Amino acid sequence: MIRSTLCSLRNFSALAPLLQVALVSFVLGLVFVLIEAWTSTLVDYGLEGASPDSLSAWVVRVEAGALLVEDLDSGERQRLRLSPELTRLQVPLAQLPGQPLVLSHLRGYLLGCTRDDQPWCVARCDSAEQCQQRLRERESCLGMLGFAWLGSLVCLLAHGLGSRRFYRHSAP
Structure with missing residues (x-):
């Protein structure tokens, strides 16, 4: 779905496949950032003001x-x-x-x-604050964000290294 949406953008389909994957991963990372920003403060475990x-x-x-x-x-x-x-x-x-x-x-x-x-x-x-923070960390999207952006980085590096090898072999 994301790829098809991006394909409708100008020149996306003209990009190399690794660059397409990198761009899609980057966009997914941005989505996870928005989800994290929206949900990290909204989750309430009912611990506010409680004492052990x-x-x-x-x-x-x-x-x-x-x-x-x-x-x-x-x-x-x-x-x-x-x-x-x-x-x-x-x-x-x-x-x-x-x-x-x-x-x-x-x-x-x-x-x-x-x-x-x-x-x-x-x-x-x-304390209630520490416990609530630990519970919020469990449901964090930061792991998915890191994975998506790591995927982007790997794809960009693979594309860069692949194109360098191609240019080196094609030189007379």
Whole structure:
């Protein structure tokens, strides 16, 4: 679609194929820049103004991307989301069910956990702002932007080196 749109532009189809690919990659990079600029400040994870909280709980079970825990004092159950951006596990997930842990969490996101003063999972952020920034980085388009512009650079270099070789061989 992008290539066909660019082909309708003047002289695009007259360019060498590698230059066409470089131009398309560059345009895709610009699209990713716009997406990143638009979405990086709009994503809200509901962490504004929150402060980490802790509780002592049994891990009832491990679900897809979450822990179901039961508070030791009140018996209340809650689901704490596991995010690799916020928590680094020190033990396998299969080892968590049935264990009494002291958990730190931030509005439903698990940050850290200990058992007998030994860390079983370690928080990767200390405040709501840091955690929100780490979650935003996960959804960033910057990787795609870098890949698109790297593709442009590779194509331009390949075109430049290819045309140099061609001119060198064609000289009498």
